[in-house]
Amino acid sequence: MEDRYLTIALAKGRLAYKTMDLFNEIGISCKEMEDKESRKLIFTNETLKVRFFLAKASDVPTYVEYGAADIGVVGKDTIMEEGRRVYEVMDLKFGKCRMCVCGPESARNLLEHHEMIRVATKYPNIAKDYFYNSKQQTVDIIKLNGSVELGPIVDLSDVIVDIVETGSTLKENGLTVLEEITPLSARMIVNQVTMQMQTERINNLLARLKEHI
Ligand code: PRP
Secondary structure, rough: OOOOEEEEEEOOHHHHHHHHHHHHHOOOOHHHHHHHOOOOOOEEEEOOOOEEEEHHHHHHHHHHHHHHHHHHEEEHHHHHHHHOOEEEEEOOOOEEEEEEEEEEEEHHHHHHHOOOOOEEEEEEEHHHHHHHHHHOOOOEEEEEEOOOHHHHHHOOOEEEEEEEEHHHHHEEEEEEEEEEEEEEOEEEOOOHHHHOOHHHHHHHHHHHOOOOO
16 A cells, blocks of 8 residues: 555546546546536545646646656646656657648748748747757747737737647638647656655556556
């Protein structure tokens, strides 16, 4: 029997429910967490010495870096944007989508000719890395907090860097994918000290999860 709690941080929302389904399949469940109406943020399984908590997605890597959570489950987009010192150990293969440069068809030309364009995004670090390091194109990055598709529509920006899942948000707003930056999905991250001190427990957990992915 483990004497120490294993703490797992989940990104609030759809990803958290999918992650709980996966943990359920390997026998790690938390009855309390199934109540979707509950406002509770932390759930403990005393028998297995495991606790889960729900955090804002962008904070999950922070909890894991500082060891407040041993493990985190969050989108690759958040991991890339936050740039925290954590180990990314597994692709959970759900929450699949793409990080893309999008805009009106007319912006394609600006991209091809490496024009000085304005890029609106919730992900300034990913955008910066893509344009400055991968494409070597100088751009003006404008940070937004949501509804980024508005950028080119109201002439705040030429293009956006955003997540595309079904593509319907783009379509309904007259925008299209111009360039793909990277595919995304939910990933499991682990605190660096936990990985060293509890290697067996973590590897065992990873092996069991892998069988169900
Ligand atoms: C995300 C993303 C796109 C949309 C893409 O937005 O920023 O707007 O989903 O999905 P689709 O390709 O299936 O249409 P989210 O719902 O997280 O809201 P926000 O970015 O506007 O806050």
